[in-house]
Amino acid sequence: VVSNTVGMVYQSVAGAKDAVVGAVMGGVELTRAAVSGGISTVMGTRMGQMVSSGMGLALSRSEDWVDQNLPLTERELAAVAEPATSEVTTSSDSPSYFVRLGKLSAKVQERALQHSLGRARHARDATYAAVAQITSTLDLLESARTSLGTASNQIGGASEQLLQRWTEWKQKQAGAGQTELEPDGTKDESEKLEWRALSMVRGLSDQLRSACSNVVSSAQGLPGAVQDQLTSARQSAEELHSSLGSTSTLTPLLLERSRHHLTQVQKSLDGVMEYLLNNTPLNWLVGPFAPQITEKAEGDVAMEQAGPNS
Structure with missing residues (x-):
């Protein structure tokens, strides 16, 4: 009788554990799906597209900035700079x-x-x-x-x-x-x-x-x-x-x-x-x-x- 009782208790505990784990994992998957769906929904809206477009524009401008700016301070750059001939013209008002x-x-x-x-x-x-x-x-x-x-x-x-x-x-x-x-x-x-x-x-x-x-x-x-x-x-x-x-x-x-x-x-x-x-x-x-x-x-x-x- 004791042995049967222990077996029944073990099965009940194991079943409860599996149920809890299943519920937790199911909740995680639902959360993932909700988050993923939410992101897709947001990015599909006009605001999301504006954010995406803005990020692309910012990256593009950052690349242009890196191309035009050397990793030197103005003092260091001025120390090695030389005047160019009259053939050269620049449109920027900033120091170049x-x-x-x-x-x-x-x-x-x-x-x-x-x-x-x-x-x-x-x-x-x-x-x-x-x-x-x-x-x-x-x-x-x-x-x-x-x-x-x-x-x-x-x-x-x-x-x-x-x-x-x-x-x-x-x-x-x-x-x-x-x-x-x-x-x-x-x-x-x-x-x-x-x-x-x-x-x-x-x-x-x-x-x-x-x-x-x-x-x-x-x-x-x-x-x-x-x-x-x-x-x-x-x-x-x-x-x-x-x-x-x-x-x-x-x-x-x-x-x-x-x-x-x-x-x-x-x-x-x-x-x-x-x-x-x-x-x-x-x-x-x-x-x-x-x-x-x-x-x-x-x-x-x-x-x-x-x-x-x-």
């Missing part, structure tokens, strides 16, 4: 400095170099994109001229592609706050196509010129051959922009010269980027950089040392 790579410690030097290379890559990509768009627009114009010059004189193929590109270009310009005019209604289809193509390549050549000027903030300290390549790219972009701005028609000769300028821009930048990506020019004047605030003002330090009771 140009420094020679070779004057920086290895860690800071690497950050400064990567910042400058990132800038060069971005400008190179923008340059190549403009070159590709100008080239394809000129190709479409020539093909459209051929089709419009046939006996049927119908719009199709290249002409339609050119019209579609014009529509996309106008929308993009409108998004940037600029307005593109339509050609005179008295023009025939061939003249309208040429007018639109010329308007597009003019705008693209302006973008190309800007991108070429932003490959490096300063060429000081780079080898003479590299500086010559930079100058060649910028001059070719400038000549292209000037020739397109002073004409009312894209003659075969102008088309040929335009393609020559585009080839020269890309060839010159290829040489510049090949050098920058495979060398560390210690004499290169890079920047502009702002100091990282890592030390307190002397007045704040003095107040802390004095203490609250002094």
Whole structure:
């Protein structure tokens, strides 16, 4: 009887324990599900999306700040900074400095170099994109001229592609706050196509010129051959922009010269980027950089040392 009683008690206790454990674990899972569901619900709301968007914006701005700010105080940065030539302009009102790579410690030097290379890559990509768009627009114009010059004189193929590109270009310009005019209604289809193509390549050549000027903030300290390549790219972009701005028609000769300028821009930048990506020019004047605030003002330090009771 005692043995049976003990067995019954043990089973009752074990059953109660399992019930308690099951209830606790079930509660934990319910809590997890509730928390997870709550987070998903919150993030699905407008407020949650605003928080997520704000976090993304903050991270983006933090990355930009790290790129522009070297881990040096203003005093340290000013000690190694050098004046840049008149070719350099900065839009920021905050203190900014140009420094020679070779004057920086290895860690800071690497950050400064990567910042400058990132800038060069971005400008190179923008340059190549403009070159590709100008080239394809000129190709479409020539093909459209051929089709419009046939006996049927119908719009199709290249002409339609050119019209579609014009529509996309106008929308993009409108998004940037600029307005593109339509050609005179008295023009025939061939003249309208040429007018639109010329308007597009003019705008693209302006973008190309800007991108070429932003490959490096300063060429000081780079080898003479590299500086010559930079100058060649910028001059070719400038000549292209000037020739397109002073004409009312894209003659075969102008088309040929335009393609020559585009080839020269890309060839010159290829040489510049090949050098920058495979060398560390210690004499290169890079920047502009702002100091990282890592030390307190002397007045704040003095107040802390004095203490609250002094």
